[in-house]
Amino acid sequence: MGKLDEISGKGRQRTAVVVGAGAGGVAAAARLAQEGYKVEVYEKNGFTGGRCSLIEWEGYRFDRGPSLLLLPDLFRLTFADLGTSLEAEGIHLLRCEPNYRLHFHDNERMELSTSLDTMKREIERFEGKAGFSRYLAFLREAHDHYELSISHVLSRPFDSLFSLLRPSFLVNAFWLHPFNGLYGRASHYFHSDRLRRAFTFGSMYMGMSPFQAPATYSLLQYTELAEGIWYPRGGFHAIVGALVRVGQRLGVQYHLSTPVASVTTDPSTSRATGIALSSGAHVAADLVVLNADLVTTYSTLLPQTPSVSDYATTLRQKRTSCSSISFYWALSGTAPALDTHNIFLAEHYAQSFDRIFDHHAIPDDPSFYVNVPSRVDPGAAPAGRDSVVVLVPCGHLPSADDPDTDTPPAELRERWRGMVDRTRRQILGTIRARTGVDLEGLIVHERVNTPVEWRDELALDRGAILGLSHDFFNVLGFRPKMRAGCGLKGVWFVGASTHPGTGVPIVLAGSKILVDEVKRVEGDGWGRKSGGGWGEWLRREWYLGRGEEMREMQGANKGAKAGLLDRQESGGIVWIALLVMVLMALAMLLR
Numbered sequence: 001m002g003k004l005d006e007i008s009g010k011g012r013q014r015t016a017v018v019v020g021a022g023a024g025g026v027a028a029a030a031r032l033a034q035e036g037y038k039v040e041v042y043e044k045n046g047f048t049g050g051r052c053s054l055i056e057w058e059g060y061r062f063d064r065g066p067s068l069l070l071l072p073d074l075f076r077l078t079f080a081d082l083g084t085s086l087e088a089e090g091i092h093l094l095r096c097e098p099n100y101r102l103h104f105h106d107n108e109r110m111e112l113s114t115s116l117d118t119m120k121r122e123i124e125r126f127e128g129k130a131g132f133s134r135y136l137a138f139l140r141e142a143h144d145h146y147e148l149s150i151s152h153v154l155s156r157p158f159d160s161l162f163s164l165l166r167p168s169f170l171v172n173a174f175w176l177h178p179f180n181g182l183y184g185r186a187s188h189y190f191h192s193d194r195l196r197r198a199f200t201f202g203s204m205y206m207g208m209s210p211f212q213a214p215a216t217y218s219l220l221q222y223t224e225l226a227e228g229i230w231y232p233r234g235g236f237h238a239i240v241g242a243l244v245r246v247g248q249r250l251g252v253q254y255h256l257s258t259p260v261a262s263v264t265t266d267p268s269t270s271r272a273t274g275i276a277l278s279s280g281a282h283v284a285a286d287l288v289v290l291n292a293d294l295v296t297t298y299s300t301l302l303p304q305t306p307s308v309s310d311y312a313t314t315l316r317q318k319r320t321s322c323s324s325i326s327f328y329w330a331l332s333g334t335a336p337a338l339d340t341h342n343i344f345l346a347e348h349y350a351q352s353f354d355r356i357f358d359h360h361a362i363p364d365d366p367s368f369y370v371n372v373p374s375r376v377d378p379g380a381a382p383a384g385r386d387s388v389v390v391l392v393p394c395g396h397l398p399s400a401d402d403p404d405t406d407t408p409p410a411e412l413r414e415r416w417r418g419m420v421d422r423t424r425r426q427i428l429g430t431i432r433a434r435t436g437v438d439l440e441g442l443i444v445h446e447r448v449n450t451p452v453e454w455r456d457e458l459a460l461d462r463g464a465i466l467g468l469s470h471d472f473f474n475v476l477g478f479r480p481k482m483r484a485g486c487g488l489k490g491v492w493f494v495g496a497s498t499h500p501g502t503g504v505p506i507v508l509a510g511s512k513i514l515v516d517e518v519k520r521v522e523g524d525g526w527g528r529k530s531g532g533g534w535g536e537w538l539r540r541e542w543y544l545g546r547g548e549e550m551r552e553m554q555g556a557n558k559g560a561k562a563g564l565l566d567r568q569e570s571g572g573i574v575w576i577a578l579l580v581m582v583l584m585a586l587a588m589l590l591r
Contacts, residue, residue, distance in 0.1 A: 011526045013038050016287040017275050019260050019301070022050030023240055023504045024494035025291030027511035030082055030247035032289070035515060036525025039252045040283065042275065044259035049240040050291075050458055051465065052504060057445055059382040060330040061235055062389050064449070065465065066504055067371040068341060069093065069230040070205075070223050074154070074505035075239065081512060082246050089242035093230040094376050100229075101339045102198055103434040105347035105365075110198060114228045126192045138189035138199065141177075142222035148172050149219050153476065154500050154509040157517055161477040177215035178472050185215035197345050201367060204393055206502060207321020207466030209353035214472055229341065231376050239504070263288050263301050263491060272490035287490050287522060289514070294480055294497035295320075295461035295468070299400065307486040316399045319474060321466035321502065322356050323397065323451035325423050327390040330445035334386045335372065337435040342370040344430055360395030362419055368392045368427060388439070392423055396462040397451045416450045466503075467496030475501060482514050483521065492518060 014037055018029045021043035033039045047053045051065030069075065072093065079085050086093065098113040110122050123131045152169050164170070177185055183200045190196045200210035202220045232238040244254065259278040266273050274284040290297050298312040345367045346352040352363035371389040373380035381387040407415075428440045451463030460467075468474050479499045484491035494514045496502035501510075519530040 014286040014525050017285040018289045020291030021048040022291050024507040026243040028494045029252045031515040033250035033252045041254045042258050043256050046257045049237045052236050052240050054235050054237045060387045061380045062328040063236045066236045071505035078508045092233040096229040096340045100341045103344045134189045142218040145216050146219035146222045158476045164477045180215040182213040182215050183210040206470045209357045270487045289492045291495050293460050296459045319469035320464040322393045323463040325392045326449040328447040329388040329443045331386045331442040332444045335437045337437045338372050340375040362394040396464045
């Protein structure tokens with residue numbers, strides 16, 4: 001409260017409403033309150049977290065969406081920014097070791113681990129001693145992708161295509177390999193199909209095929225193999241719940257089971273004036289932050305001016321991430337052959353992804369993920385029993401502009417019921433064949449989410465569980481902006497489909513970028529803007545020396561490698577020289 005005491009009385013306290021209590025919404029709400037705003041959060045469901053919420057049944061607990069915690073430093077940084085810590089908020093991270101147990105179609109198995117001893121043994125089984133050397137080289141490249149992304153992407157706004165021209169970004173873009181495919185780049189290091197698959201299936205966390213995902217996303221493999229996979233005791237919602245409590249201490253008010261009908265604006269200025277609730281009530285606000293699905297928001301919540309309507313149509317035509325059939329099974333016993341995180345890889349790996357992303361269907365032979373939270377956190381199920389979550393990636397629903405969307409809801413649900421039955425039989429058969437475990441006789445309760453439930457319950461456009469796609473032309477300056485366009489003022493976005501992208505740690509990083517930009521453009525809760533003028537613009541858009549900021553992002557105990565930092569700094573000098581030469585050449589041409 002020290003900051004509020006210091007500035008109290010210096011003007012009217014400004015108000016902000018946040019629509020949606022997902023991870024990005026609750027983090028943004030706490031950050032805005034910290035900056036002096038009076039904040040209220042409105043959520044249509046009776047729970048917080050969105051995709052990070054829990055499903056519970058008679059002592060069993062399931063994570064609705066994310067079930068593994070990656071990039072732990074970004075979580076720590078979020079809480080540190082808010083003046084607290086994971087530990088102070090009662091969050092206990094449990095290490096998952098091994099990271100995964102992989103099951104191949106021919107009953108071969110493999111473990112992925114942070115232990116170099118384990119990885120050496122596992123890789124040499126398939127590719128000999130030279131294979132382990134190539135693995136270390138792969139890890140070094142993935143490390144560069146990780147460090148550069150943290151410094152130049154996840155901590156910076158990309159509010160226009162001109163942001164791509166920052167020298168500090170351009171000089172390092174080559175090392176991010178954005179135009180190389182993830183699978184193709186992995187094939188440079190690994191010679192066997194098994195290892196190529198083992199080090200590329202993680203693209204599914206971005207909702208993408210490894211054959212379409214940029215090689216940059218090997219950073220996910222790096223954080224898993226270097227920092228480990230973690231699980232918050234009590235479920236992933238423990239993170240969101242803690243952020244809610246932090247926000248409430250800062251004065252944030254939450255309104256659950258309170259759907260929002262629209263964002264209201266002043267017709268003469270196009271500035272947001274607040275929100276209209278479905279009940280008919282109006283909530284006035286100086287600032288509106290939208291954490292609801294971005295495509296759905298442009299299509300239904302914003303004033304449907306011609307420019308908003310046209311942009312909404314454009315968004316509905318963009319590539320989006322996949323959806324899933326997710327099974328939540330309560331078992332009458334345990335399944336010891338299953339670890340906390342299990343991956344079952346399809347025999348026809350490439351074809352299975354083609355079915356999802358090119359045909360928007362369920363693969364005949366799917367790769368899928370099995371999570372047993374009770375293996376690492378016994379509180380997830382009654383004693384002597386397991387809770388199991390199975391995620392089967394599948395194609396998303398047709399766009400609202402597609403004629404097939406006219407299918408009556410009852411007929412659509414019946415169609416998916418048949419596909420669920422077929423998929424369930426296939427998944428149970430695959431698990432039985434590869435592990436010897438017959439889960440079917442142990443299931444005492446089941447809940448299923450299909451693309452229809454993802455769309456209807458969480459308002460996700462096309463039921464896409466990870467928002468818009470993350471191919472090169474859907475990220476950075478090409479991704480929908482945090483600050484609403486179409487002439488609207490005072491309307492902002494945070495979440496999976498805006499910059500910097502999807503995934504809980506990425507969205508949390510986005511909440512910091514959002515609030516920094518709000519302070520720059522709108523001002524803090526008392527109207528004071530941060531920075532300004534040409535000097536601030538140059539620092540923000542063209543600053544070259546990012547080494548110290550990277551070190552801060554990684555934490556005081558984990559500085560970035562000197563070689564990488566040296567390359568960035570020397571690269572910045574080289575880029576300055578190139579700019580000078582270009583300007584001299586232009587001057588000569590204009591003489």
